[in-house]
Amino acid sequence: MSAAIDDDLWSAVGDPTRRRMLDLLLSDGGGTATTLSERLPVTRQAVAKHLGVLDRVGLVHAMPAGRERRYEVDEAQLARAVAQLTAVGTTWDARLQRIKRIAERIQRGTADRETGPDQP
């Protein structure tokens, strides 16, 4: 029961281009599909699709202004995504350390059955 993950949020952040877009939006304090595409190796349409994905999961919000359509990062939602990343990381970390401990104990000679690695 460790991976109760919001797959939509994760996969939105899973794409490398979308991660770079979030980086740019954070450091520039917002941007449009056109300005982002100028700083990325993809076309404006590709950026627009990604912005649609990020908007759909709530990681960014669109603010229409005249003929422009400016996007800004939703800080709360991004914080949620960050929390999920670190949660999965710490879960795996804990399991890896537990495995390490068991391996050490076995190698030290105390090799009584430690074959049930599901009940800490």
Place this chain on the structure above:
Amino acid sequence: MSAAIDDDLWSAVGDPTRRRMLDLLLSDGGGTATTLSERLPVTRQAVAKHLGVLDRVGLVHAMPAGRERRYEVDEAQLARAVAQLTAVGTTWDARLQRIKRIAERIQRGTADRETGPDQP
């Protein structure tokens, strides 16, 4: 310069099915395509493809034994992936906190130009 990410490793871990597979392999201490597919909502062939991806990036290793083909997690490589997850998380966390500080400073009245959020 914050996101120097090994995209292969990340995207291997980005797929939700592959994350669940890693979870199962960790808690069970290894498994085959067949045993994994019994505990996942996908077919054995889909699992086999995912295992191929995970093997290609070094997150798991195959150990043929008779007619079985057992897979085990490479702990060192998974630790690398975990490190990348938390690295991206902490980067975004730092930026979000910086934005928060700036917003607070502006709202407190010290509204001299804080519009260049790229040089800490």
Place this chain on the structure above:
DNA sequence: TTGAAGCGCAACCGATGGTTGCACTTCGAA
């Protein structure tokens, strides 16, 4: 008023996650 800047929609292409179907090894029990 006219041209360009910005955007959205649609069609198309390659990679990928998923499926079904089939042939091949390998083990164990008649």
Place this chain on the structure above:
DNA sequence: TTCGAAGTGCAACCATCGGTTGCGCTTCAA
């Protein structure tokens, strides 16, 4: 020894997705 079942791999097929090009629409400014 043989034969069936378990386990695997390969191939074809489909839907989705990231990406592209092309076109038409609005909006601003010279």
